[in-house]
Amino acid sequence: xxxxxxxxxxxxxxxxxQGGLMWLAKAELAVATxxxxxxxFMTALTHDKPEGLRDEIRKVKDQTxxxxxxxxxxxxxxxxxxxxxxxxxxxxxxxxxxxxxGRSPEEFMPTLxxxxxxxxxxxxxxxxxxxxxxxxxxxxxxxxxxxAGHPGEDDITSLILIPLAKDALDIPVVASGGFGDGRGLVxxxxxxxxxxxxxxxxxxxxxxxxxxxVKQAIVNASERDTRLLMRSLRNTARFLVxxxxxxxxxxxxxxxxxxxDIKEFMSGVKGKDMRDNGDMDSGVFSAGQVVGxxxxxxxxxxxxxxIVGEARELLTQxxxxxxxxxxxx
Numbered sequence: 001x002x003x004x005x006x007x008x009x010x011x012x013x014x015x016x017x018q019g020g021l022m023w024l025a026k027a028e029l030a031v032a033t034x035x036x037x038x039x040x041f042m043t044a045l046t047h048d049k050p051e052g053l054r055d056e057i058r059k060v061k062d063q064t065x066x067x068x069x070x071x072x073x074x075x076x077x078x079x080x081x082x083x084x085x086x087x088x089x090x091x092x093x094x095x096x097x098x099x100x101x102g103r104s105p106e107e108f109m110p111t112l113x114x115x116x117x118x119x120x121x122x123x124x125x126x127x128x129x130x131x132x133x134x135x136x137x138x139x140x141x142x143x144x145x146x147x148a149g150h151p152g153e154d155d156i157t158s159l160i161l162i163p164l165a166k167d168a169l170d171i172p173v174v175a176s177g178g179f180g181d182g183r184g185l186v187x188x189x190x191x192x193x194x195x196x197x198x199x200x201x202x203x204x205x206x207x208x209x210x211x212x213x214v215k216q217a218i219v220n221a222s223e224r225d226t227r228l229l230m231r232s233l234r235n236t237a238r239f240l241v242x243x244x245x246x247x248x249x250x251x252x253x254x255x256x257x258x259x260x261d262i263k264e265f266m267s268g269v270k271g272k273d274m275r276d277n278g279d280m281d282s283g284v285f286s287a288g289q290v291v292g293x294x295x296x297x298x299x300x301x302x303x304x305x306x307i308v309g310e311a312r313e314l315l316t317q318x319x320x321x322x323x324x325x326x327x328x329x
Contacts, residue, residue: 020071182310223292
């Protein structure tokens, strides 16, 4: 058992978090993570309507009495989701933990705080982390440049962001971006983090509801097999390399790119074909550089056993043996 500010806050055995995975973070993954000793966050917007989220929350509660949370990502949209309704469902169903991402959750903080919900906000910079602390977030998750999805526009790696965040903040910090094994957990703790968040690593598990072709593509990928798309639009996002990702890069290289120029290659419909049917040249798939470290598709329990076992060995055997006490004559 590990004890950090994050294990204490969530009431979990290990400081390991399964972050929100759009379309994939559902009851099965949340339950498996909870039973293994961590905490999983289901993505609210995976469900078109708030009642779909309610059903998914109840599925989790029927299968485990251990902690879980909900991810709410606030992104600009021509047809914004009914965020107050999703928040209302979380409150109605007794959800205790919410992970927010995208825009600041400031407008919802009074409601969430009144309901006793602890919010962890995902940030890609120290300035945003400080704002999250100021508005009342209970913790922050710091996404380094290695991460899947949106790494921000500053290109600062986890190795730098984590200790900076620890130095700047008074609330717990979770390390995210580039983490996938026990070495990463020990490194995150050594850098000052109170826990480790993984996204891509959880995709390559037996419980993740995605086609086996995607899982195998992650296993087969090297650390060089991701691409940064939409940099020209200052909306940078990291994806697994495939034909569509390369086409987007070709279009962006021409200059003066608009979202209309690339949307056919990044459409959600094509992404669904990849997730459900395993067509790896359909759409794009978000993945972090940690793919280079992923070499298997274990169950979530097996993954936790591997991570915790490796971390314990490092902390109790290898690292103590490196530090030798001086012998005085």
